[in-house]
Amino acid sequence: MSGDANGKLGKHVVVLGSSMAGLLATRVLSERFEKVTLVERDALQDNPEPRKGSPQAQHLHVLLARGAQVIEELFPGFFKELVEAGSCPGEMSDAAWYHFGQWKARAQTGVIAYSQTRGLLDWKVRQRVLALPNVTVLDRCEAHGYLTTPDKSRVTGLKLQRQGEPEMALDGVDLVVDASGRGSQTPRWLEELGYPRVEQTIIKTDVAYNSRMYHRPKNHKASWSMLAVYADPPNGRRMGVLMPIEKDRWILSLCGILKDHAPTDEAGFLQFARELPKPDIYDAVKDAEPAGPIVVHKFPGSQRRHYDQMARFPESLVVLGDALCSLNPIYGQGMTASALEVMLLRECLLKQGPGELSGLAQRFRKQVPSVLLVPWMLALTEDLSYPEVEGQRPPGFGLMRWYATRLHNLAAHDPEVVRGFANVQHMLKSPAALASPGILWRVLTSRWSSPTT
Incomplete structure (x- = not known):
């Protein structure tokens, strides 16, 4: 691994995908690496038009308050x-x-x-990222697989092909971050390298x-x-x-x-x-x-890849964003969950010494489930309310639904419950806040009334 006396972890890191996760990861990685290359399959335009590879961009998107806090921290103003x-x-x-x-x-x-x-949100974040002096973009460029050390224990780069050009090897990099979205090819590429198939949950x-x-x-x-x-x-x-x-x-x-x-x-x-x-x-x-x-x-449906559970996983590879966990968009959690994953990556990077990346990939993949716990469980609980949706209901699911129904009924006239719900929905507080003594007492002692339609 290469580093310098100024606290840099290495010379070069590659981010695959200009999703929100990829853009925020590029910003964080620019702090600790001399050069960050952002690889994107689509052409990146300097305007708010949605990318071809982001069909969901033409639909409703609301940025939750916790996600906004992260973006403001990374890009003041x-x-x-x-x-x-x-x-x-x-x-x-x-x-x-x-x-x-x-x-x-x-x-x-x-x-x-x-x-x-x-499109407007992505464009404004992209402008900030591409203005960073140590960020380079390779757009109209498709990845075909990982490059590794001879024993395949560490990822060292990517096989890439720009439109109209022959395939090339971008090798000798210190870290690769896959933020390429739900269609990520990492599961297949790892299998081709001899790693076990990653388990996944689909609701x-x-x-x-x-x-x-x-x-x-x-x-x-x-x-x-x-x-x-x-x-x-x-x-x-x-x-x-x-x-x-x-x-x-x-x-x-x-x-x-x-x-x-x-x-x-x-x-x-x-x-x-x-x-x-x-x-x-x-x-x-x-x-x-x-x-x-x-x-x-x-x-x-919601999809989660359990890289944290793999017995073997290569060094110098991080998977985040929808490539790791793709949540039902009804609940508006996707961008905020990605932002929190990126902040975990930042914390992991801060724990590495200059020029030392050993253990980073393993630390991140083992800790990221703690970040995903709340958004995944919130989405899962709502989705599994439909009997036709297949999936294992967690212990106490019936009690959870009973409590949630009374809580929402109370939110029709109790401002304190609405405030608690808003903070949980926007991922500012843990769902445990909705079972605080004050709200719990309100829920259990409220007079039940049938929902009005």
Whole structure:
């Protein structure tokens, strides 16, 4: 391994994929390596248009408060710049949210979320990353496999091919980070090197997003800036979310689980919105002018690869983001989970001595489950509320669902419960906060009332 007297861990690290995880990892790695090469299959444009390889970018994306904290820490002043570019920050009290058969109380929570197109968010982060003096980009470049030491115990680089050019070897690097997304080829490449197959868990939900942008009507007046009508499991399978985005537009995402998907024609799309548990979204957009076509993104289910459980794993390889754990996008946790994984990587890097990378990959893969515990369990608990969704229910699952139902029922009129829920949803606090003595007492002593529809 190579390093220098200034505390650098090595000369060169390669990040595969310009996903949010890849961009944030590049920023963190630039602190500890002399050079970072970001490899991306798509052409990277200096504009907010979504990448071809990121089809979900055309759909609703809200950055949770904890993810925003991480990005602001890595890029001071970022959200001032993002808002100036059109991002729409919103407090929980700005949202009208129909959930578990009731409208949540409109309580001030202090929790701010940022709504904008994913293309705008990615572009602004990418601009910050590519401005770093020790970052180099290889776009329009596809990876074909890992290069290793002769005994295959350490990854030393990648086999790459840029569009229109012969395959080349980018070898002699100190660390490779795979942030290439859900379609990561690391499982196959490791098997080809003689490593065991990585075990994975898939919670098959057959989710589809159908989304469309609208021009916000100039005469539109409402008590909300964000509007969400959620399904009520186990019977309800449809939801819709309407959010403000840049250029005075809305983005509407209609989502269906277990193949109960919205139609792609205009009349069917609007009818799906009209048939949600509450018609408020339909009422808002029925006369609004569309600002683009209806686009579709299908998501088979949450997927987690258990690299932490592998008996053997090569040195100098880190896997993170959706390449490691891809969460049901309904819950909006993906970017924030990736940001927290990157901060764990940063902590692991800080524990390495100058020029010493031995043990880094093993430490990261063993510790990352602690970061994924909360988002994975939150998504799992919601998904497994549907009996048709296959997967092992955790011990006490029935009690958890009973408590959650009472908690959400209480959130229709108790601001303190809403504040607790907002902090957990935005990953600012552990779910244990919703079982604190104060909230537990409220839940257990509240008078039960049937959800209103």
